[in-house]
Amino acid sequence: MKFVLIALLTALTSSFAFAQEQFDVNRYHSVAQINNYLEKVAEEHIQIESRVLGQSEEGIDIKYLIVSDGQIKNPIFLNGTHHGDEKSSTNAILAIIQYIKTNIEEESIANVLRQHSIVLLPLVNPDGYSANTRENANGYDINRDYSYLDHNPQNTGEARLIMDLSHEFQFVAAMSYHSGMEGVLWPYGYTGERPQDHLLFKNIGESIAQAMGFTTAVQSYYDYKTIGEYIDFSYIEFGTISLTVEVSEDKAPSESELRSVNAKVIKGLNTFLSNILSRDPR
Secondary structure (H helix, E strand, O other): OHHHHHHHHHHHHHHHHHHHHHOOOOOOOOHHHHHHHHHHHHHHOOOEEEEEEEEOOOOOEEEEEEEOOOOOOOOEEEEEOOOOOOHHHHHHHHHHHHHHHHOOOOHHHHHHHHHOOEEEEOOOOHHHHHHOOOOOOOOOOHHHOOOEOOEOOOOOHHHHHHHHHHHHHOOOEEEEEEOOEEEEEEOOOOOOOOOOOHHHHHHHHHHHHHHHOOOOEEEHHHOOOOOOOHHHHHHHHHOOEEEEEEEEOOOOOOHHHHHHHHHHHHHHHHHHHHHHHOOOOO
């Protein structure tokens, strides 16, 4: 009996250590582990709520967190993994979640929450993430599927869910995290015409890039032309100050590199938030 108990305790201890290990934001995780982590964070912090946006094409829950002081106001949206093979973009959101929950009582975060709520969605494309494909389960690029002006594809349920969320929250600012280069991009991607807020985008984008140690900060079109991007949709439809942050040259850098990538992500986040706080809330 004694040996059975010892074996059971050893198994439980190992299981606990394994579970703790999965929540290390400097490691890669399964979709189930990420979704469980979001629930756990919400359970542990009264200022954080977990919600299910809907299901992916393969029926996987797309979960997100809302961080607030109890009242949703002037919400900011941070999302990752439009492209399923861009793994470090997922970890970028997880690193931000860890940073916020760790510092939620500190003045730096409390000051943000007095003026804004923060919505965090790590996995826009959980099916592609699991399959390690850029596209969703039906073979579509979600970040080319957003509707604005005369562009109206909506082939992906995931893009429709993000569009619905955007209509619900009317985000004042957003950052969409990607990987495959290091840089900061802003609208428009579909045309070289400058947006009305070009100087604002340029100032914010360049300050984020500088904080992260990147040399690229440019209107998305001048990186390469794209049609149907999230940042164009959100800016055109709602005036959301939306930027794309590409966090690493490799789409999925080695786990030994993630700590450095995530440290840059937090520097960029703080710069972004300070820029948004300096503007009058709408």
